[in-house]
Amino acid sequence: MPELPEVEIIRRGLALAMEGASFEAVTLNRPDLRFPFEANFVRRLLSERVYRLTRRAKYIIAETESGLSLAMHLGMTGRFTILHKAAGRAKTPGAFYHDYDADPRHDHVVFGMSNGDVIRYNDVRRFGYMTLFPARDMAEHPLFKALGVEPLSDGLSPSSLAESASGKAQPLKAFLLDQRIIAGLGNIYVCEALFRAGLPPNAEAGLLAKGKRGRAASERLCASVKSVLGDALLAGGSSIRDYRHADGKGGNFQEKFDVYGRGGEPCHNGCGALIERKAQQGRSTFFCPICQAKL
DNA sequence: ACATAGACCTGTTGGC
DNA sequence: TGCCAACAGGTCTATG
Numbered sequence: 301m302p303e304l305p306e307v308e309i310i311r312r313g314l315a316l317a318m319e320g321a322s323f324e325a326v327t328l329n330r331p332d333l334r335f336p337f338e339a340n341f342v343r344r345l346l347s348e349r350v351y352r353l354t355r356r357a358k359y360i361i362a363e364t365e366s367g368l369s370l371a372m373h374l375g376m377t378g379r380f381t382i383l384h385k386a387a388g389r390a391k392t393p394g395a396f397y398h399d400y401d402a403d404p405r406h407d408h409v410v411f412g413m414s415n416g417d418v419i420r421y422n423d424v425r426r427f428g429y430m431t432l433f434p435a436r437d438m439a440e441h442p443l444f445k446a447l448g449v450e451p452l453s454d455g456l457s458p459s460s461l462a463e464s465a466s467g468k469a470q471p472l473k474a475f476l477l478d479q480r481i482i483a484g485l486g487n488i489y490v491c492e493a494l495f496r497a498g499l500p501p502n503a504e505a506g507l508l509a510k511g512k513r514g515r516a517a518s519e520r521l522c523a524s525v526k527s528v529l530g531d532a533l534l535a536g537g538s539s540i541r542d543y544r545h546a547d548g549k550g551g552n553f554q555e556k557f558d559v560y561g562r563g564g565e566p567c568h569n570g571c572g573a574l575i576e577r578k579a580q581q582g583r584s585t586f587f588c589p590i591c592q593a594k595l
Numbered sequence: 596a597c598a599t600a601g602a603c604c605t606g607t608t609g610g611c
Numbered sequence: 612t613g614c615c616a617a618c619a620g621g622t623c624t625a626t627g
Binding site for chain 1: 597598599600601603604605606607
Binding site: 302358377479486540541 | 623
């Protein structure tokens with residue numbers, strides 16, 4: 301489910317339940333998610349007090365006062381749900397998803413916090429994972445070491461984009477999905493950003509570093525990546541294949557997609573073409589054959 | 596070093 | 612209605 305905007309929205313919701321609270325109970329309903337939980341996962345976490353939640357790429361990181369960090373990745377189908385003690389009914393992070401019903405088959409992790417909130421991690425496909433590490437080791441951690449720039453930071457600029465694309469023969473689509481270049485983009489926002497920039501998904505990435513056209517394309521692409529992520533954040537992220545409760549706020553960026561999931565539908569630019577879908581890198585790419593004809 | 600295909604896992608959807 | 616193939620927001624790992 302989650303790319304950068306969704307993960308960020310979930311982080312903000314989780315922060316309400318986690319920050320300032322400590323782990324009073326940790327339940328693992330199975331020995332692994334995508335990877336096995338490390339030995340002593342529960343014991344190491346118990347009584348640790350969270351002082352802040354941060355995000356890096358698509359990871360949410362709970363940092364504790366004693367210097368322990370818990371990194372959480374949601375994979376494709378991971379979800380967090382907060383049950384507030386007083387409310388008795390589920391409240392979800394960022395009011396993003398529907399009210400919660402217990403799902404014993406896929407509720408894999410349950411955190412009982414000292415403030416009375418209960419946080420459940422649900423993940424049907426189990427592509428998500430959690431891991432503990434000393435906060436001070438983050439820069440050298442295998443998961444984080446090679447990550448590229450945060451796209452909403454100043455680290456991503458037209459020139460940095462062109463520089464990292466220089467000499468690369470791979471298609472723009474694959475280039476943008478590479479977390480070592482830009483950290484946090486996924487299939488949806490790559491498709492949307494390429495559309496906004498008017499660039500063909502299969503154009504050679506290296507062209508961004510070549511000539512006047514390359515420079516102009518880098519400018520458009522950089523601006524498009526930032527604007528599509530920014531717009532998605534303002535909309536509360538995108539909810540695909542997730543029922544959303546009628547009174548839930550946010551999470552409606554999917555209604556603003558220009559290309560993703562719109563195969564066969566007319567281009568929003570009014571060019572008269574129909575959005576096409578094709579497989580690229582084993583994933584679906586959506587694009588307008590007219591508006592994204594050439595770099 | 597780089598690029599692509601396959602693997603992981605389960606549920607939903609669309610076509611015959 | 613039933614069955615099966617294709618597909619799904621991610622990313623790690625083999626292979627060429």
